[in-house]
Amino acid sequence: MTQVDPLARYISEAEPLHDLLRRGLIQLSGFLLKRTIAGPRAIVDYEPVEAARERIREAAESVRSLRAPARAAHHRGHLAAALVALESALSAALSTTDPDGDALFCFVQEAGRHLRAVGRATPGFEAVDFKQACCAAHGVGTRFETQLAG
Amino acid sequence: MGKYSIWVLDYAAVNKFPQSVMLYGPQYVGIRNLPYAYVLIKGQGQVILVDTGYDHKEYGKYLADLYGVSNWHPASEVLAECGVTPADVTTVLITHAHFDHMGGLDLFPNAKFYIQKRELDQWVWALTLGPEFRFLVGAADPGDIVKATRLAREGRMIVVDGDRDDVLSGIDLRLAANTHTFGSMYVTVRNDGGRESQDAWVFAGDNVYTYDNLTGLDPNDPYLVPIGLATGSQSNLLFSSAAMLKAVGGEHKRVIPVHEDRLKTVFPSRATAAGLHVVELALADGEASRVA
Numbered sequence: 403m404t405q406v407d408p409l410a411r412y413i414s415e416a417e418p419l420h421d422l423l424r425r426g427l428i429q430l431s432g433f434l435l436k437r438t439i440a441g442p443r444a445i446v447d448y449e450p451v452e453a454a455r456e457r458i459r460e461a462a463e464s465v466r467s468l469r470a471p472a473r474a475a476h477h478r479g480h481l482a483a484a485l486v487a488l489e490s491a492l493s494a495a496l497s498t499t500d501p502d503g504d505a506l507f508c509f510v511q512e513a514g515r516h517l518r519a520v521g522r523a524t525p526g527f528e529a530v531d532f533k534q535a536c537c538a539a540h541g542v543g544t545r546f547e548t549q550l551a552g
Numbered sequence: 553m554g555k556y557s558i559w560v561l562d563y564a565a566v567n568k569f570p571q572s573v574m575l576y577g578p579q580y581v582g583i584r585n586l587p588y589a590y591v592l593i594k595g596q597g598q599v600i601l602v603d604t605g606y607d608h609k610e611y612g613k614y615l616a617d618l619y620g621v622s623n624w625h626p627a628s629e630v631l632a633e634c635g636v637t638p639a640d641v642t643t644v645l646i647t648h649a650h651f652d653h654m655g656g657l658d659l660f661p662n663a664k665f666y667i668q669k670r671e672l673d674q675w676v677w678a679l680t681l682g683p684e685f686r687f688l689v690g691a692a693d694p695g696d697i698v699k700a701t702r703l704a705r706e707g708r709m710i711v712v713d714g715d716r717d718d719v720l721s722g723i724d725l726r727l728a729a730n731t732h733t734f735g736s737m738y739v740t741v742r743n744d745g746g747r748e749s750q751d752a753w754v755f756a757g758d759n760v761y762t763y764d765n766l767t768g769l770d771p772n773d774p775y776l777v778p779i780g781l782a783t784g785s786q787s788n789l790l791f792s793s794a795a796m797l798k799a800v801g802g803e804h805k806r807v808i809p810v811h812e813d814r815l816k817t818v819f820p821s822r823a824t825a826a827g828l829h830v831v832e833l834a835l836a837d838g839e840a841s842r843v844a
Contacts, residue, residue, distance in 0.1 A: 417758070424694070425679075426677050426699060427694075428682055428694040430680060431694070431697040431698045431701055432675075432676030432680070432697055433676070434701050435672065435676060435697055435700055435701040435704060436672070436673065436676055438701055438704040438705055439672065439704050439709070439711050449677070450676060450677075450680050452677070453680040483705065503705075506706065507702075509700065510701070511698070514695070514698050517563055518610065536791055
């Protein structure tokens, strides 16, 4: 039997999840842009939010069950953190208590930062140096493990 | 002398660009050099750009590598050839949402940005479609949505719904819906200020890639040829080209396609140390030539 390299397996499993989250982020950002331009009293089409909800739902369970080898733990931490931020963004988009989109904007920015760290914001999965920390926030993986477990 | 000084500034290039993308019709007809450039318009207390270029990092770099872009230089370096810094830019008129025209939204910290409402609305809509429709958003950087949102929240992203006269003195915005993109816009500068200007320039965005789109390839039988890359219709492209030509009194060289490699020979120009070109279209009173 051929043994699959755990890192290679992780990358192949993480790639489509990254793409789903990236698409969810774009759709929520698009909704926020349209809402910002239209103004707080305008009626805005929620189609992008529905599309984002579907992408995030598709990704959520797999991200939570994704097993990362030690070398990819930091990477997975960013992926998981992006999921948490997007779920919060989704809630903010559907909330009636965020009329100016302040919370939505914050969560979208947060998700964007994590997804850039994951894949340099490419549609595929650009090479990430797993030996090097890709941001200054070390421990990001463990920080979000707590939320994922909940 | 006009109201504004106007330069076209190269900032990168694709050395081997398929001619079939520039001109609808025959395939396998060869390649051309395709400069990447923006337009600097200076005068009346304003420093205006038509389009932003892009930032050669993250997804911008990914797209640029995909398209074979080389010799990219930052706006700080390119604008310095005309004595301008990115912080001096007061207004940016975005012709369409492709990365090489809108990818520098965060490079001009004091500028207000104008774009067509239709371009943003339809782009966001296209992004909700499945990946099988990714042709519709292929040359756009989704990260620019986040940047545009930040600018909109700061009141610096102004959405224009259709044509607008005198967005700045003597400068008009024209919607060319469903052409190269959903809500492409071209810019007319009436440099003598007259309503029926005798000194008008049109900045075509990517609705015109080359003068050949305005004349065809047979000088004895000129006709309009649409570009070969569009999400809209070829007939819309032809009618918008005709409207551009009408705005400049039929003088086709005054319809400026920034991707046209021959601008540097049609107008006074010089090459920079970086191998880019500064093309000088007009000088306002008191402005020194940047190509002499």
